[in-house]
Amino acid sequence: MLKVINGGIETLVEDWPGRLGYLSKGMSASGAMDNVSLGLANILVGNKPGEAGIEITGGFFEAEFTEDHVIAVSGTDMQPKLNDISIPLFESIQVNSGDKIQFSHIGKVGFRSYLAVAGGIDVPVYLGSKSTCVFGSYGGFEGRVLKAGDEVKIGEFSVDSDKVVGNKIKPDVVPEYQNEIVLRAMPGPNTSPDYVTEEGMELLFSRTSKIQHTSNRSAYRMEELPDSFYARSDGGVGGSHPSNIVDHAYAIRGTLNICGNTPILLIADGPTLGGYICPIHVINADLWKVGQGAPGRDYFKFELVTQEEAVSARHTQNDILSDRSLL
Amino acid sequence: MKNGKFDVVLDYMPATQGRLEVLFRQAGDGFLQVEYGREQRALLQDSFRMLAINDRIAAKNFNGLIETVPGIRTNLLHFDPGKVTVAKLIDMVKEAEDSMQTVDDVVLESRIINLPIAFEDSETKKAVEKYAKEVRSDAPNIINGYNLEYIALCNGLTVKEVKEMFLSTEWFNSGGGFWPGGAFLWAMDPRCALVVPKYNPPRTWTPEGAVGIGGPCVFTYTTPTGGGYQLFGRTIPVFQFACKHPMFKDGPFLYRNADRVKFHEATEKEVVEIYKHVHEKTDYEYNIEKGVIKAKDYIEWFDSEKIQAGIKLLKEKQEKGIKAAPRL
Numbered sequence: 001m002l003k004v005i006n007g008g009i010e011t012l013v014e015d016w017p018g019r020l021g022y023l024s025k026g027m028s029a030s031g032a033m034d035n036v037s038l039g040l041a042n043i044l045v046g047n048k049p050g051e052a053g054i055e056i057t058g059g060f061f062e063a064e065f066t067e068d069h070v071i072a073v074s075g076t077d078m079q080p081k082l083n084d085i086s087i088p089l090f091e092s093i094q095v096n097s098g099d100k101i102q103f104s105h106i107g108k109v110g111f112r113s114y115l116a117v118a119g120g121i122d123v124p125v126y127l128g129s130k131s132t133c134v135f136g137s138y139g140g141f142e143g144r145v146l147k148a149g150d151e152v153k154i155g156e157f158s159v160d161s162d163k164v165v166g167n168k169i170k171p172d173v174v175p176e177y178q179n180e181i182v183l184r185a186m187p188g189p190n191t192s193p194d195y196v197t198e199e200g201m202e203l204l205f206s207r208t209s210k211i212q213h214t215s216n217r218s219a220y221r222m223e224e225l226p227d228s229f230y231a232r233s234d235g236g237v238g239g240s241h242p243s244n245i246v247d248h249a250y251a252i253r254g255t256l257n258i259c260g261n262t263p264i265l266l267i268a269d270g271p272t273l274g275g276y277i278c279p280i281h282v283i284n285a286d287l288w289k290v291g292q293g294a295p296g297r298d299y300f301k302f303e304l305v306t307q308e309e310a311v312s313a314r315h316t317q318n319d320i321l322s323d324r325s326l327l
Numbered sequence: 328m329k330n331g332k333f334d335v336v337l338d339y340m341p342a343t344q345g346r347l348e349v350l351f352r353q354a355g356d357g358f359l360q361v362e363y364g365r366e367q368r369a370l371l372q373d374s375f376r377m378l379a380i381n382d383r384i385a386a387k388n389f390n391g392l393i394e395t396v397p398g399i400r401t402n403l404l405h406f407d408p409g410k411v412t413v414a415k416l417i418d419m420v421k422e423a424e425d426s427m428q429t430v431d432d433v434v435l436e437s438r439i440i441n442l443p444i445a446f447e448d449s450e451t452k453k454a455v456e457k458y459a460k461e462v463r464s465d466a467p468n469i470i471n472g473y474n475l476e477y478i479a480l481c482n483g484l485t486v487k488e489v490k491e492m493f494l495s496t497e498w499f500n501s502g503g504g505f506w507p508g509g510a511f512l513w514a515m516d517p518r519c520a521l522v523v524p525k526y527n528p529p530r531t532w533t534p535e536g537a538v539g540i541g542g543p544c545v546f547t548y549t550t551p552t553g554g555g556y557q558l559f560g561r562t563i564p565v566f567q568f569a570c571k572h573p574m575f576k577d578g579p580f581l582y583r584n585a586d587r588v589k590f591h592e593a594t595e596k597e598v599v600e601i602y603k604h605v606h607e608k609t610d611y612e613y614n615i616e617k618g619v620i621k622a623k624d625y626i627e628w629f630d631s632e633k634i635q636a637g638i639k640l641l642k643e644k645q646e647k648g649i650k651a652a653p654r655l
Contacts, residue, residue: 024395025580248398274505314408
């Protein structure tokens with residue numbers, strides 16, 4: 001069991017790929033904001049890459065282990081310590097009953113850390129996933145962030161601990177975090193010439209935009225676009241603003257919604273449907289980079305790719321999230 | 328033929344007598360949007376056909392297709408590109424489209440869900456009070472402590488007429504989304520198609536079971552949440568996270584695509600009593616009838632002189648009403 005001493009800024013139970021198949025019921029997939037870090041931490045401790053782990057956003061999470069476990073910490077460096085002694089990232093270690101793990105806060109790059117425990121986090125599987133949807137208050141641990149006093153159960157682990165302790169991730173596979181985050185994206189479904197000018201699309205794919213403070217697990221907001229972005233003057237029956245459209249389903253996770261003039265990247269807990277246009281879509285294999293972007297500090301830039309490149313990037317990611325990444 | 332560098336229409340099917348043009352729009356590496364026609368419009372006839380096609384697609388259990396998410400004139404296909412190519416997916420949709428040649432073929436399974444409503448009940452009244460106190464004290468959509476008079480004003484009607492229209496039509500679910508278990512319900516009878524602007528800014532709290540209207544859509548709140556729809560009153564639970572009641576044994580949702588909701592008036596006491604029987608005793612029996620919608624019959628009825636005259640009459644009232652109503 002993991003006894004929470006300090007819940008930190010926002011700490012959640014998340015798995016991957018999350019809760020798929022309920023968009024038409026108004027439920028987005030949720031899931032880890034950085035599935036690569038979660039996946040690598042899981043592989044280190046002998047779990048499946050999509051097993052539920054602890055997602056620590058911003059920092060300050062603190063907990064005590066009430067039994068012996070094998071754990072791994074990944075993601076951005078929040079100077080994690082075990083009983084006040086620094087522990088390495090991207091490496092599996094043994095912890096014993098009574099050990100306390102403590103995270104400080106984010107540094108100059110990255111936004112989220114992950115804690116995986118051999119056996120996984122044992123919360124009920126709700127509609128196919130252990131992920132928390134904070135926005136809707138369901139899934140994960142009682143549908144909410146972890147707080148002091150919570151007792152989080154750990155799943156059964158069948159492998160011999162000795163076999164997984166000391167695992168390391170190959171240095172060339174360990175992700176590097178940046179302040180200017182390049183997200184590969186595909187155009188669609190609402191682009192030029194019908195909705196946006198070709199210049200507007202070029203602008204989207206060339207500019208660098210700061211992630212706004214108001215961003216969260218549902219939506220990452222970016223800097224406003226000029227009125228010249230649009231190829232039309234209004235949204236017809238959909239509404240008076242050119243960003244309006246008759247309500248359509250949002251391709252989440254990953255679609256970029258334009259609400260008024262504000263581009264909003266819809267992610268984990270985002271809305272499944274609404275009345276705004278969506279000119280581009282961040283490819284599935286780059287969603288993890290969004291999760292390491294800190295609101296108010298980092299920048300996004302979009303890079304145009306094709307469907308073929310996006311599919312090939314998925315294959316590459318699947319290869320990384322396997323035992324082949326172990327040293 | 329590509330129309331510029333960012334054209335995302337991957338393929339299309341030309342319009343036929345029985346159907347609008349079909350556009351296949353790229354929407355992401357795991358998403359394809361199927362769009363019907365190029366005109367921004369919200370017509371139930373479009374939705375009937377799209378949902379009937381959607382049923383045929385679902386029946387195929389197509390390998391690699393994760394889910395479909397119908398809007399009113401678009402259907403979003405969510406797929407795993409590791410299992411299926413976009414080209415194969417488009418072929419599959421085309422096959423479904425070709426299997427429904429004429430409007431005679433558009434027969435849609437559509438249940439009728441009978442729900443009680445207590446107009447202007449004390450719980451939704453609390454939500455309005457809270458809004459006036461904490462969010463906007465001068466909200467012009469609150470008249471005599473509630474939204475019903477504003478709804479009437481916007482449509483050029485009396486409160487009595489609004490209630491009668493609300494109760495006399497069936498409300499069609501064009502597809503769920505936005506909030507867990509939510510459904511967007513449209514008036515089947517266009518003579519009862521009330522339209523109201525949404526709250527500005529939105530509420531911070533709405534009780535479970537609240538019934539509201541925003542734009543042309545009615546929404547029954549599945550869980551307590553914020554929201555922007557003007558309130559009519561309160562109905563019984565249409566969602567249950569815990570999945571305890573037999574109605575929710577396969578999932579927390581009551582509504583399916585193409586369901587029709589028919590409201591009947593009840594007292595607040597009757598409505599509140601049912602909450603216990605859904606959530607605690609789990610012995611409430613929902614009143615749900617099986618049925619179908621035949622698009623051809625609907626369109627004939629819709630196009631008839633009597634109905635068209637009724638639509639015209641309502642639209643005239645609404646035009647005057649919205650001019651007279653205060654802006655939010």
